[in-house]
Amino acid sequence: MNDPHSSSLELAYLSVEELMARLDEGSLSSLHLVDVLFDRIAAIDTDDSVTHLNAIASLAHDARAVALERDEERRRGVRRGPLHGIPVLVKDNIEALGLPGAAGSTALRGRAPRDAELVVRMREAGAIILGSTNLSQWANLRSVRSTSGFSATGGLVGNPWALDRSAGGSSSGSGAALAAGLAPLAVGTETDGSIVCPASVNGVAGLKPTVGVVPTSCVVPISSSQDSPGPMGRRVDDVARLFAVLSNSSAPADRSLRMIAATNWTTGHPHTDALFADVVARLRSAGCEVADRELAVPGEQEGRDELAVLLAEIYDDLGSYLRDRPGDGVRSLEDVIAYEDEHSELEQAYFGHDYLTAAVATGGRRGEAYLGARQRNLDWAIETCLVPGLEGGDVIIAPAYGPSWKSDLAVGGHPGPASVATMAPAIAGWPIMSVPIGLVQDLPVGLAIIGRANDEWTILQAARLVESVINATDPLPRPLWRSPRRG
DSSP: OTTTGGHHHHHTTHHHHHHHHHHHHHHSOOOHHHHHHHHHHHTTTTTTTSSSOOOEEOOOOOHHHHHHHHHHHHHOOOSSTTTOOOOOEEEBBBBTTTTEEEEEEGGGGGGGOOEEEEEEEHTTOOOOOEEEEEEEEGGGOSSTTTTTTTTTTEEEHHHHHHEEEEEOOOSSSHHHHHTTOOOEEEEEEESSSSHHHHHHTTTOOEEEOOTSSSSSSBOSSSSSTHHHTEEEEEHHHHHHHHHHHHHTTTOOOOOEEEEEEETTTOOHHHHHHHHHHHHHHHHHHTEEEEEEEEOOOOOOHHHHHHHHHHHHHHHHHHHHHHHSSSSSSSOHHHHHHHEEEEEHHTSSSSSSHHHHHHHHHHHHHHHHHHHHHHHHHHHIIIIIIIHHHTTTOOOOEEEEEEOOOBBOOTTTOOOOOHHHHHHHHHHHTEEEEEEEEETTTTTTEEEEEOTTTTOHHHHHHHHHHHHHHHHHHHHOOOOOOOOOOOO
């Protein structure tokens, strides 16, 4: 299938730098850009569109007015910051005035949203909040059978590369919207894999910063020890520009880098792992220093401990958030469960909320399992895995995910081939990024890049190196919009 709205292709896939140049020279206005993107969303994403992508949760009704304001400011020589006049999408679990901020649940509809601190930072930098993106409901800690990209409020997100394939989770809509050319930038959130996964399977770039670097106020939580909002875009430089705003930081001077290739963190998907090996070889041929190393691999205990931590923390953290958010409605996890049981035809049409029920049973951080699980998790992630893995190096690289799997609401849509790359940095709260490295069976796959805490700019420098090597030999095409098929 060709792009279903090809008339907007030129603007839809320009980099932020290219858009800024056109805005500054006057050949493009922010209002026209917003109108083009709104038209494209209507043609691609809505229920009556050809593709029904479902990436967008809601559109900002003031986007055109803000665009007019940014245009007028530019005419007066005023430039608020590095995102002046650039449209940005935010994940539906991030509060922004005029948008639902519902985390995909009808339980939060009508609860007045505020501007999250990260949204304030983007507005102050001149961004236009274009709308919000669909997600895996409650950021995917809901059921062992949950389907990535599905929510009660937004339905199931499709993948623009192949419409029957998953857009990943939980920042599904952010990844799919970027790949589909619905916006130049988006913000996702990650607890473990929720930016890296949709970035990888949609063929875009996404960075999960160190926990605490980007503020989480007014963001629907799972875990204060692992949650982090982060920037997503189609190019590394776009991600870096948005990260600078979200983190209120600036890039240091580049330096020489040494990468560590995690040779045993493979996906088990032969073509994906072969592509990773080829990328490592191309990096070396381009003069990059890449050392091979085997790293610690998580076992069943590490997985049980991480789940125990997340269940305890969501009980406390989501409960605290719900009590604080303005408006009437659910005030605790017990309230959420009761609401979903009362509205089960809508809220539990395809799977239940067994993880939420298990979270209540933990008693939160005061429960007897929490402290031991958290300490064992940290000891493994930092002392056993990441510190020795990064010894003598600056970043770890590994394949992120294999090609996207088919979504199946009937049996549950669990991720297909993946390495273990997201787990240790998730537990430690350290940064990780995914950058596209090519197609496998006509579906994109990404490279995971992991760095030390608060070292995001080193990760971004490494991502630029990877991107330059890939683009020099095999640049990623635009999505194929493949129709659903058997097999």
